[in-house]
Amino acid sequence: MCSRDCCSGPGGSAKSGNTCTDRKNAKAVSVEKIIPTPQSLLYPYEVIQEIADFIVKGSNMRPKIGIICGSGLGSLADIIQDAKVFEYEKIPNFPVSTVEGHAGKLVVGNLEGAVVMAMQGRFHFYEGYPLAKCSMPVRVMKLCGVEYLFATNAAGGINPKYSVGDIMLMHDHVNMLGFAGNSPLQGPNDPRFGPRFPALVNSYNKELINKALEIGKQMGIEANMHVGVYSCLGGPTYETIAELKALRMMGVDAVGMSTVHEVITARHCDMKVFAFSLITNKCATEYSDKKDDEANHDEVMAVAKNRQKACCELVARLIRQIQASS
Numbered sequence: 001m002c003s004r005d006c007c008s009g010p011g012g013s014a015k016s017g018n019t020c021t022d023r024k025n026a027k028a029v030s031v032e033k034i035i036p037t038p039q040s041l042l043y044p045y046e047v048i049q050e051i052a053d054f055i056v057k058g059s060n061m062r063p064k065i066g067i068i069c070g071s072g073l074g075s076l077a078d079i080i081q082d083a084k085v086f087e088y089e090k091i092p093n094f095p096v097s098t099v100e101g102h103a104g105k106l107v108v109g110n111l112e113g114a115v116v117m118a119m120q121g122r123f124h125f126y127e128g129y130p131l132a133k134c135s136m137p138v139r140v141m142k143l144c145g146v147e148y149l150f151a152t153n154a155a156g157g158i159n160p161k162y163s164v165g166d167i168m169l170m171h172d173h174v175n176m177l178g179f180a181g182n183s184p185l186q187g188p189n190d191p192r193f194g195p196r197f198p199a200l201v202n203s204y205n206k207e208l209i210n211k212a213l214e215i216g217k218q219m220g221i222e223a224n225m226h227v228g229v230y231s232c233l234g235g236p237t238y239e240t241i242a243e244l245k246a247l248r249m250m251g252v253d254a255v256g257m258s259t260v261h262e263v264i265t266a267r268h269c270d271m272k273v274f275a276f277s278l279i280t281n282k283c284a285t286e287y288s289d290k291k292d293d294e295a296n297h298d299e300v301m302a303v304a305k306n307r308q309k310a311c312c313e314l315v316a317r318l319i320r321q322i323q324a325s326s
């Protein structure tokens with residue numbers, strides 16, 4: 001079995017110059033070798049432990065809260081104090097960020113009295129990474145000591161009541177990649193992380209949602225805050241009108257290309273999850289010739305930049321409350 005990067009995503013081909021020894025020696029390769037590595041075996045426990053040790057030793061901190069910054073929301077990591085910054089390239093066995101708005105840095109430090117670690121840059125399926133690789137950093141967080149995952153994303157609003165700039169607290173998801181038979185947990189289960197068949201009802205911590213709603217009121221943004229259902233598609237294409245109509249019929253309020261596999265991985269290893277979507281564009285669910293109806297990443301980034309202050313404030317205040325009650 002080849003478990004090197006060259007067989008598991010774009011970081012690999014960069015490192016290996018696209019030469020995989022298994023591929024070069026194809027004639028001699030046995031059937032076992034050409035069956036793709038099950039996702040769960042790409043990052044064995046020991047490799048995750050090595051990465052976690054590297055971060056804990058390198059920062060001399062043990063984080064309690066992990067934050068994943070969505071597209072254009074990297075400033076969530078800029079408010080961390082006494083920060084130790086690790087570039088992804090310099091972390092052993094870590095993938096690289098390839099998307100604009102995802103800087104590719106891991107920031108460990110203090111925020112509102114808690115030690116946090118924040119990913120300024122997440123990994124997406126459309127970048128060519130298997131889902132287990134996209135969500136591998138969540139397991140690293142767990143082995144660093146993280147108890148809470150804060151996952152944030154930029155998303156298209158399908159619920160007609162949502163406006164650009166609104167914040168949707170996630171209380172559930174529809175796992176479209178899972179419907180298609182893809183999961184970060186696919187392959188042999190390592191019980192040191194969690195059970196073979198994890199339950200996902202109650203994945204999004206209700207207490208944290210309620211606290212965030214209260215904070216929204218205190219910030220005077222309650223009219224721009226919703227509680228809703230997110231769905232992740234594979235991307236990188238934005239959705240067709242027919243797909244958006246179908247998602248709406250399924251009860252989806254916001255759509256993106258991330259987060260769900262991170263939440264699955266976090267719940268598998270029993271982390272408490274808080275997640276929100278910043279609505280960066282309204283998704284059209286009727287046919288029209290208007291160019292305005294087309295989503296684009298520049299708009300996503302611009303809206304995220306405009307709303308980063310409110311997002312930072314929400315995250316900081318919620319962490320303060322977690323600290324106050326622990």
Ligand SMILES: O=P(O)(O)O[C@H]1O[C@H](CO)[C@@H](O)[C@H]1O
Pocket residue numbers: 069070071072099122124152153154155235256257258259296297300
């Ligand atoms: O989910 P995040 O990483 O915030 O990014 C969202 O924005 C990008 C599309 O504009 C996609 O990557 C989508 O998933």
